[in-house]
Amino acid sequence: EVQLVESGGGLVKPGGSLRLSCAASGFTFSSYSMNWVRQAPGKGLEWVSSISSSSSYIYYADSVKGRFTISRDNAKNSLYLQMNSLRAEDTAVYYCARVGDYGSGSYRDYWGQGTLVTVSS
Amino acid sequence: SYVLTQPPSVSVAPGQTARITCGGNNIGSKSVHWYQQKPGQAPVLVVYDDSDRPSGIPERFSGSNSGNTATLTISRVEAGDEADYYCQVWDSSSEVVFGGGTKLTVL
Numbered sequence A: 001e002v003q004l005v006e007s008g009g010g011l012v013k014p015g016g017s018l019r020l021s022c023a024a025s026g027f028t029f030s031s032y033s034m035n036w037v038r039q040a041p042g043k044g045l046e047w048v049s050s051i052s053s054s055s056s057y058i059y060y061a062d063s064v065k066g067r068f069t070i071s072r073d074n075a076k077n078s079l080y081l082q083m084n085s086l087r088a089e090d091t092a093v094y095y096c097a098r099v100g101d102y103g104s105g106s107y108r109d110y111w112g113q114g115t116l117v118t119v120s121s
Numbered sequence B: 001s002y003v004l005t006q007p008p009s010v011s012v013a014p015g016q017t018a019r020i021t022c023g024g025n026n027i028g029s030k031s032v033h034w035y036q037q038k039p040g041q042a043p044v045l046v047v048y049d050d051s052d053r054p055s056g057i058p059e060r061f062s063g064s065n066s067g068n069t070a071t072l073t074i075s076r077v078e079a080g081d082e083a084d085y086y087c088q089v090w091d092s093s094s095e096v097v098f099g100g101g102t103k104l105t106v107l
Helices: none
Strands: A003-007 A010-012 A018-025 A034-039 A045-051 A058-060 A068-073 A078-083 A092-099 A108-111 A115-119 B009-012 B018-023 B033-037 B044-047 B061-066 B069-074 B083-091 B095-098 B102-106
Touching (some): A045 A078, A045 A092, A045 B095
Antiparallel strands (some): A003 A018, A034 A092, A045 A058, B033 B083
């Protein structure tokens, strides 16, 4: 069974940093691209960042470019999101999601339960 | 950047058919995916690549895509289908794009 478990969320002051982790199990983690997607309270889904299976390709939304860094450790079956210079508008539930590898390969077929990040003084 | 437009809400009676649209410039040339999200839960993929269903998703969920509009159709709607639904595409200029979401209410 595919499982994605996020951790590392919490309350942080504006300008602060936080590192999110996503532990993957039930599939060959090193074969899949992974994403972070966030959802502000009461709002819709917003893509944050993508990383290819071997970390060769990395992409960011304009809203987080230069502040967030995505990475992965295939030996540990883990995905990470280092978040620096946090702003109030970064407050959201952050989801780890696997990118499907069938057909177009542009959909997210499994999602974690999310971890809440709150940026407030 | 590429924009996907969804109606904020759709209402339907149990047993009827719900249609949720997703508008975008020449969206028919892209692969459209749909996610269902119930309150307090993570999104679930219900349709991918316009009209394919992941295993475990009922046949009542179907999708189509042509021109400037993609549509998620839910037949024989049940109370348990009440949720927010999001469309998503990949675009070379914007990477991953989500629609604003549609709240499906079962009357």
